[in-house]
Amino acid sequence: MAVQPETATSSNIEEIEIKLLLEGVCMRYGYDFREYALAPLRRSITAGMAGEGVPTISAYQERLLHDEACMKRFLGGVGVNVTSMFREAEALRCFREEVIPRLRTYPSIRIWIAGCATGEEVYSIAIVLEEEGLYDRSRIYATDLNEESLAIARTGAYPLERIRADEGAYARSGGAGSISDFYTIARHSARFQHELQRNVTWARHNLVSDGSFNEFHVIFCDNVLIYFKPALQERAHRLFYDSLIRSGYLAIGQGESLIFCSESSRYKQARDGVNLFQKVQ
Ligand SMILES: C[S@@+](CC[C@H](N)C(=O)[O-])C[C@H]1O[C@@H](n2cnc3c(N)ncnc32)[C@H](O)[C@@H]1O
Numbered sequence: 001m002a003v004q005p006e007t008a009t010s011s012n013i014e015e016i017e018i019k020l021l022l023e024g025v026c027m028r029y030g031y032d033f034r035e036y037a038l039a040p041l042r043r044s045i046t047a048g049m050a051g052e053g054v055p056t057i058s059a060y061q062e063r064l065l066h067d068e069a070c071m072k073r074f075l076g077g078v079g080v081n082v083t084s085m086f087r088e089a090e091a092l093r094c095f096r097e098e099v100i101p102r103l104r105t106y107p108s109i110r111i112w113i114a115g116c117a118t119g120e121e122v123y124s125i126a127i128v129l130e131e132e133g134l135y136d137r138s139r140i141y142a143t144d145l146n147e148e149s150l151a152i153a154r155t156g157a158y159p160l161e162r163i164r165a166d167e168g169a170y171a172r173s174g175g176a177g178s179i180s181d182f183y184t185i186a187r188h189s190a191r192f193q194h195e196l197q198r199n200v201t202w203a204r205h206n207l208v209s210d211g212s213f214n215e216f217h218v219i220f221c222d223n224v225l226i227y228f229k230p231a232l233q234e235r236a237h238r239l240f241y242d243s244l245i246r247s248g249y250l251a252i253g254q255g256e257s258l259i260f261c262s263e264s265s266r267y268k269q270a271r272d273g274v275n276l277f278q279k280v281q
Helices: 010-029 038-052 057-066 068-078 089-103 120-131 147-155 160-164 167-172 230-243
Strands: 109-114 138-144 157-159 183-186 189-192 200-204 216-221 244-252 267-269 276-279
Touching (some): 010 057, 010 068, 038 057, 038 068, 057 068, 068 147, 089 120, 089 167, 089 216, 089 244, 089 276, 109 120, 109 230, 120 138, 147 200, 157 160, 230 244
Parallel strands (some): 109 138, 109 216, 138 200, 216 244
Antiparallel strands (some): 157 189, 183 189, 244 276
16 A cells, blocks of 8 residues: 655654654664654754754754764753752652662662763762662662763762752752762862762663663662653663562652553552652562
């Protein structure tokens, strides 16, 4: 049967251009964004075009295919690496109050932070573990699709003003001291103590195409699923379910859910209104 041509409106021509761009990126670089939600994709493509000074999506596609530096910038935009410390403060409070007491019963603890962006979330969780006296027996696997973000994460240095602005979130997460207990100030940067990443392994991992690599007591994947279409959310949830030990915990962002998780009935919410779930079967 012949494929019916679509009626040409400017919005579906744009959709065709976006699809072609994503196909091209996938064929050229192996990064598959075809199952990402359209609205945020469209926003990052528009922002990327403005940054590169290209007038059309097709021209952007051509630039991306020929210019690897342009592709690196695209990766930063399409993945939306916006983040901050103690961003999911209520979930981290719940983590301190409900999960930490259980983690104390294990001799060693494995934690996966998927989509960790530039690392602020990793240092936040490391601080909680340190304050609760569990850091020494923990190993944190911090992963992201974007190597450039991981390179920033490894430095552990951030603009001081930004970190100072997160003190309120730290307090809301149940912190009794100050984030500044864990960094030194160099010029206008907050540089986290190197000790805080002694048990952190940073690695590239793509939730679209990579598999499980360990069994974890806790998985944090905050503010990543929101960029995925339902089928891709389902894939990521399957990966998390398969990567958790029985009675392990999954934390996802406040704007996310288990709606597209086939194993949702096998989780129990740790606390009403908080997106922290315990695997119960
Ligand atoms: C909005 S940031 C969230 C950062 C942090 N988890 C937080 O909640 O603040 C989304 C991150 O997901 C990453 N990401 C997007 N697609 C990904 C994929 N397929 N696999 C792994 N990470 C991905 C991006 O590179 C980006 O760093």
